Amino acid sequence: MMSMKAVKLLLLLCVICFSVVSKTVICEPPPTCPANLDDGECGSEDSGEWEGEFFPGIPKIKYEGPTSKNPLAYKWYNPNEEILGKNMKDWLRFSVAFWHTFRGTGGDPFGAPTKMWPWEDGTNSLAMAKRRMRANFEFLEKLGVDRWCFHDRDIAPDAETLEETNANLDEVVALAKELQGTKIRPLWGTAQLFMHPRYMHGGATSPEIGVYAYAAAQVKKAIEVTHYLGGENYVFWGGREGYQTLLNTDMERELDHMARFFEAAVAYKKKIGFNGTLLIEPKPQEPTKHQYDWDAATSANFLRKYGLIGEFKLNIECNHATLSGHSCHHELETARINGLLGNVDANTGDPQVGWDTDQFLMDVNEATLVMLSVIRNGGLSPGGFNFDAKLRRESTDVEDIFIAHIGGMDTLARGLRNAAKLIEDGSLDKLVRKRYQSFDTELGAQIEAGKVDFELLEKKAMEWGEPEVPSGKQELAEMLFQSAM
């Protein structure tokens, strides 16, 4: 009889062969099973039930404080410690992304998957989907995180018809509901409208009406299951809502379609009594050359143009921010000052790499800037921090999944502590206020109230003569910021 190791190796080789033969298969991530393949080719139903723990030897992760050298312990994240009047866990509201954590394989366009977790049997069967869901909840419980995020197709396989696919989803969702208990719930759910070939021109912006309808049906179902699971938000990331060339694209019509699609989502959410926040997740490109939700400002303008501003907020992802030529801090502040900061997809890119590397955020400076925005926003609730981040292709131990999340959580916890220090100290705020003190005058107040015309300003300019322009004190601001690190 073949050993388990040999079986896994064989399955891995099959995946490689399949990828090479079928050029349409991109290695990462592989959540969908093409609708026209039967179980024999796409995964069997007899995966068997998993015995015992998925993560044996990994304890419940505890806070041990900054002097701890234990990689499986929190050094900065102490969930019930109060910072600025709120527990750390309520500021941070962490969530695990099912797709990276349980569907990520380490495959990339140049190489085969590197990760074959012990519980995986290499199939996309319903039985495997359920087993993965059990692994997800053991992981959440051991990590001490109460929230998770998912796409419909990450958690349950596609079938030949939409009815059958929905039935698969219902079966896995019923199990998830049971495993969630009363404490755990989705931070957000979403529909995967980018993997399947039918979405090659987009979902809500596809020029093909059948695809528009299919996308709507998929979103309808995804909102329903998010609601059923007690989800707090629902995300729209327009992975293929954009274009490759304007030569074949009616951009105005596509944007109008997207707005109509969102209006229908708002109406349906209200109809079924789903009170979660709808979130748009900006990203400038990848996979399309130009995505319509380019960045926070573009998305805010879209929402305003179509009268959707009160119905949506934004889910800011740090790696998407840098891809659009902004810092994460800029995107968070743009969302915040427009009253649109709803959630953070916590990750980071690589400064030397120009694509969406989705790394765990481990930079304390960056995390402090992120937390400054979040504190100024009064927190994110009902949003939170979703780790839309994956292990590096070369990180292949099961414990690496824990280490990555612990590192990401500790970094944001440290950012929270530093940001609170900066706010309590007040020197940085004082420096900023001082820069604008000339407006803290009677005339300044009148200008800010929109009551001053050009004639009066011209009179003042002549009366005052050449203005004295003070130093911007950038280095002092940077010094004050660093003093809290």
Ligand code: XUL
């Ligand atoms: C892709 C991305 C998505 C969304 C959900 O870059 O961030 O995973 O968060 O579809």
Ligand code: CO
């Ligand atoms: Co994301």
